Amino acid sequence: MTMISVRPYSQALDQLRAVGLRPTRQRLALARLLFDGGDRHISAEQLHTEALSSNIRVSLATVYNTLHQFTESGLLREIVVDAGRSYFDTNTTDHHHFFYEKTGKLCDIPADLIAVTKVPNAPEGLNISRVDVIVRVEG
Amino acid sequence: MTMISVRPYSQALDQLRAVGLRPTRQRLALARLLFDGGDRHISAEQLHTEALSSNIRVSLATVYNTLHQFTESGLLREIVVDAGRSYFDTNTTDHHHFFYEKTGKLCDIPADLIAVTKVPNAPEGLNISRVDVIVRVEG
DNA sequence: ATAGCTGCAAATGCTTTGCAAGGCC
DNA sequence: GGCCTTGCAAAGCATTTGCAGCTAT
Numbered sequence: 001m002t003m004i005s006v007r008p009y010s011q012a013l014d015q016l017r018a019v020g021l022r023p024t025r026q027r028l029a030l031a032r033l034l035f036d037g038g039d040r041h042i043s044a045e046q047l048h049t050e051a052l053s054s055n056i057r058v059s060l061a062t063v064y065n066t067l068h069q070f071t072e073s074g075l076l077r078e079i080v081v082d083a084g085r086s087y088f089d090t091n092t093t094d095h096h097h098f099f100y101e102k103t104g105k106l107c108d109i110p111a112d113l114i115a116v117t118k119v120p121n122a123p124e125g126l127n128i129s130r131v132d133v134i135v136r137v138e139g
Numbered sequence: 140m141t142m143i144s145v146r147p148y149s150q151a152l153d154q155l156r157a158v159g160l161r162p163t164r165q166r167l168a169l170a171r172l173l174f175d176g177g178d179r180h181i182s183a184e185q186l187h188t189e190a191l192s193s194n195i196r197v198s199l200a201t202v203y204n205t206l207h208q209f210t211e212s213g214l215l216r217e218i219v220v221d222a223g224r225s226y227f228d229t230n231t232t233d234h235h236h237f238f239y240e241k242t243g244k245l246c247d248i249p250a251d252l253i254a255v256t257k258v259p260n261a262p263e264g265l266n267i268s269r270v271d272v273i274v275r276v277e278g
Numbered sequence: 279a280t281a282g283c284t285g286c287a288a289a290t291g292c293t294t295t296g297c298a299a300g301g302c303c
Numbered sequence: 304g305g306c307c308t309t310g311c312a313a314a315g316c317a318t319t320t321g322c323a324g325c326t327a328t
Contacts, residue, residue: 024307024309025309061310083318
């Protein structure tokens with residue numbers, strides 16, 4: 001009757017294979033921390049701390065490298081709110097964010113609760129790679 | 140018959156007085172560099188370089204301090220596109236931005252050429268301080 | 279006179295890199 | 304085995320800070 005709430009390794013394994021990253025111990029462990037339990041907005045430092053307290057031996061440099069590899073592979077999306085404060089979002093679908101200036105926290109705004117219309121065309125045949133909307137909230 | 144294209148000191152002076160910043164030599168000079176010649180998106184480093192080549196003796200630390208004071212006073216708006224890359228926009232009216240990922244340049248999108256509708260209310264009595272839209276363009 | 283600025287250099291914080299050792303296929 | 308990955312420590316970069324000296328009012 002007990003639900004196993006921890007995502008099996010095989011799922012993280014498939015995820016890594018799908019994007020062509022070799023499934024090392026560190027990548028598997030980080031993938032499970034990131035993608036278990038729904039959408040997250042996490043910094044490199046936070047993920048590193050979390051890994052260490054889960055007894056996952058991994059260096060901060062590897063956390064950074066891994067986050068960027070995941071981002072390039074489309075498993076994560078990077079969100080910059082302040083100079084020198086960058087978050088990685090496990091939700092890569094189309095959506096935007098509330099940013100709480102005081103606490104520094106991010107919160108999703110589903111794409112259907114906000115609408116950016118009339119986006120002008122990119123100049124001279126360039127493509128729009130993404131539209132980021134950040135609604136800054138005092139508090 | 141020659142137009143004097145350089146904005147007089149008195150204008151920068153009034154600007155500083157209006158926001159209650161003491162009009163020092165450095166602030167006056169930086170204000171003139173910033174607000175002469177229309178809308179600009181400039182980094183601290185760029186402004187420092189520009190000041191030096193205009194024979195304005197000012198330290199990089201003072202440029203940073205001044206840019207932040209101007210931002211807090213509402214003379215400038217800070218725009219963050221990448222972690223560790225922050226621009227100051229001399230246009231403080233309501234508008235948004237194209238960001239050219241390759242060149243790192245910013246370009247204004249007038250508020251009437253883009254529309255963000257249906258912005259959800261800020262949670263529990265918090266105020267929205269700003270909505271930033273960045274349209275990222277490859278190239 | 280005095281409160282507020284500035285310059286310098288050192289410190290900080292986040293992120294990246296170089297390279298030797300280790301792990302996956 | 305061979306190539307990719309990791310760890311560590313060091314380097315890098317943008318930005319901030321502390322403090323003595325200067326300046327606008």
